[in-house]
Amino acid sequence: MGKICHLYLTRDHAFFLHNLLNSDGPQSIAQFKISSLFSDYRISSQNDDRIAFSLDLSLLHRALRSILAVSAHSSLHIKLVKKLPPHSTLPTPFLTFEAKGHKSAVVQDVPISKPLSRADVDELQHALESGQEIPATLIKAPDLNLLQNFADRMKHVGDVMGVSITKHGDLHLQISTSLITLGAEFKNLVVLGARAEGGAAAAASLQREEATTVQVSVKHFFKCLQCSLAKPDCAFYGIAPQGGCLIVIFQFFVPGTRQTDKSISLH
DSSP, X not given: OOSEEEEEEOSSEEEEEESTTOSSSOOEEEEEEHHHHOSSOOXXXXXXXXXXXXXXXXXXXXXXXXXXXXXXXSEEEEEEEEEOOTTOSSOEEEEEEEEEOSSOEEEEEEEBXXXXXXXXXXXXXXXXXXXXXXXXXXXXXXXXXXXXXXXXXXXXXXXXXXXXXETTSOEEEEEEOSSOEEEEEEOSOOEEESOOSSOOOHHHHHHTTOEEEEEEEHHHHHHHHGGGGGOOSEEEEEEOGGGOOEEEEEEOBXXXXXXXXXXXXXX
């Protein structure tokens, strides 16, 4: 989704937030229950025990891979610290990973920004709450590989694509230029929330307010589909109130079951 994100820590949850304070481009919210990540967790701040900062995801990924490659079965400690970098007189904040085995210890430091101020954390919290609004109608997405292949072809046709979702469980994708119109239709998908009985064409559904449409960037849509790399079990599509944006909610199951894993969410 992007190189830089905010890591937002509270008493109960850890959030990876991408582009939430910027209205340009796709936004993503990954939420984890603290109990699913840590066996022991302590947080303290003067901001209601909330801490947020930005970091480079490529550096975080590299640090985690390095730690796991050297000591996959060792206990891992993660700390927020300040250290004095070489040739510097000013302490710099780091997210430090320490893995301790029987014979060795491995330390990886990931540089982070200064913690956000109370006002900035409040702004981030407000954006988070706004971004978690659930559309009235959600439809279960078809195979993500099919959508990726279609969006990949769309990139060579135009920049903007129309997405329509009906309460009958239909998903319509269409892109038009002066020379060509290209579209795809997926019908009779699973519907959550407000629904309508019987089949109907998208145009007729729109007239009866049984469908909503939004225009999205093809590039942003394709980038959103790349969240499938997180290996969700399924995804649901919806359109925000007033048609503000397309919302994609990825669902994860408890391994070996068909039950939703409520410790993690991504949309």
